[in-house]
Amino acid sequence: MSDAAPAQPVTLRPGRVDDVDTIHAALLKLGEHIDARQEIKSTPDDLRRYGFGKNPAFSTLIAEVDGEFAGLCLHFPIFSTWMGRPGVYVQDLYVEDLFRGRRIGEKLLRRVARECRAAGGVYLRLSVGTNNERAKAFYEKLGIGWSSYEQVRKIVGEPFFAFADVTEEQR
Template sequence: MTADLPKIIVRSGTIEDVDTIHTALLRLGDHIGAPEEIISTADDLRTYGFGEKPAFSTLIAEVDGEFAGLCLHFPIFSTWMGRPGVYVQDLYVEDRFRGRSIGERLLRRVARECRKDGGVYLRLSVDTDNETAKAFYERLGIAWSNYEQVQKIVGEAFFAFADAPMDEGK
């Protein structure tokens, strides 16, 4: 007699999932060794992900009804290709569910939804020290881009930049 295989589903996240989503992000921060980088709150996610003008969407993976993983993503556009795409901001799979293709299922679902909406590409960033994630993405055909690097400005430096007076004469 064989045991029943666990039922794996991928569904859209809802506002009722916010605490679970936030917990997953905190665990992701721990996993990559940067828990102090996660300063968002569950209320931030409620406001900016499920409010009047959502800044992101989520997919939730469940195994037999238990949270197994998360993919937080949002639409982007390539002026070079003239087509939309999707940016995966966070992909997280609970340790006990790794090796069951949960991450792949989440990414394929995001790609499928993007393609349905006319999208032609998926973009994401990988923590520079996360060799396991790099190998996982490469195995799926999500290759490292040798002609781009991520630049960013955050916190007080961002506020100073945004608030600096513009010299209209130049």
């Protein structure tokens, strides 16, 4: 017979506006974990404004263990014109160090996938930091593989504004 206490169950619930500070703190930790903290420009007010208003740009799923924050999955709906069906994009997946190894990340992803499927969705998409070998192995283990025919591109900040502001007449 083991003397170890049984593991507390993991509870998953939708994020609420009163979780914003916790969500933002988790995003900062995620940034630190992948050596990209300097890339995070968002504030709790940004998350509050864009995630919990009339037309939220994203949703969060929060994992808790005995009422303590254990992780999150921040996601939003997407659509594939090639498949003609909706899907879900996972922007951020984070699990607190204390709770790693308890399959919390997997539980979060599976719940988001189930919710997407219930809404008619047929796929889940995410990006992985190029140097985040642990995450790559984790996703591969779950069957979330690389796309062989696409590569993520982006334009951000001042270059984005300059690009967006050019009118047809200016070209």
